[in-house]
Amino acid sequence: MASSRPKNAPFLFPTFNSSVLPDPSRFFSHDLLSAPLPTNSFFQNFTLKNGDQAEYFHPYIIKSSESSISISYPSLSHNSAFIYEAFNADITISGSDEPDQHSRKTHLISSFSDLGVTLDFPSSNLRFFLVRGSPFVTCSVSSGNSSIKISTIHAVLSFTGNSSSTKYTAKLNNNQTWLIYASSPINLVNDGGSSINCGGGFSGIIRIAVLPDSNPDFESILDRFSCCYPISGDADFTKPFALEYKWEK
Incomplete structure (x- = not known):
């Protein structure tokens, strides 16, 4: 039977509802949506069910929920049958307690690449650049009226900041130490429990990283690269017998 498809027209797979x-x-x-969507991608869990399934981004496991993401720096569990990394919400970054009721609450994927994906939360003016292999989780706050809250399932043993209010250190009772960097001064205050609140609005970049093994020797390295952040990354196979990773910053 002759095809009704015009000559040289691209083949379109039929629509199918699963x-x-x-x-x-x-x-x-x-x-x-004007181009084919990726299948079996590294961020696939962000598009399944309600988009709230945890996804592994070396070295973190990240879970998205309404107007927030949670970060887990997992420990490795193993036995003779399996190797497993359990998710615990070590750090959660969320927007205002009263987000825009007319904006969508779940995340929106605004861009993706071989190594990165960008999640937007329109209701809280937050954008997260999630790039595999980065020791930082980077958050862009687009409105000066936005209120930021950082919380944890653990107790905060100590919380200190530098004199310019652009770097804070949070020590948790699970032996983790987290570093919080800001592109401009931000007033972060620990409520004495497990929440860190922003006093007043903020607009700019916030970067969060765990200090591996709470070892201060690594802190100077994180300090050095805290101002330069990747927004995407690609795997380059253009050279013979070589694979090169390229990040865009």
Whole structure:
């Protein structure tokens, strides 16, 4: 039987509604829907069910929820049958307690690459640049009226900041130490429990990183690169017998 498709026209796969997997397009920005969406990608869990499944981004496990993401620096559990990294919400970054009721609460994927994905939260003016292999989780706050809250499931044993209010150190009772960097002064205050609140609005970049093994020798390295952040990354196979990773900053 002759095909009704015009000559030289690209083949389009027929539309199919799965009874197992929901339509992932609702988690992608409109600008990305004009091209095929990726399958079996490293950020696939952000598009399944409600988009709130944890996903592994070396060295963190990251979970998205309404107007926030949670970061886990996992420990490795293993036995003769399996190797497993459990998710614990060591650090959660969220927006205002009263987000815009007319904006979507779940995340929106605004861009992706071989090594990175960008999550937008329109209701709280937050954008997260999640790049595999980066020791930092980077958050862009686009409105000066935005209120930022950082919380943890652990107790905060100590919380200190530098004289310019652009770097803070949080020591938790699970032996983890987290460093918080800001592109401009930000007034972060620990409530005496497990929450760190921003006094007043903030607009700019916030970067959070765990201090490996709470070893102060690594802190100077994180300090050095805290101001330069990647927003995406690609795997380059253009050279013979070579694989090169390239990050965009």
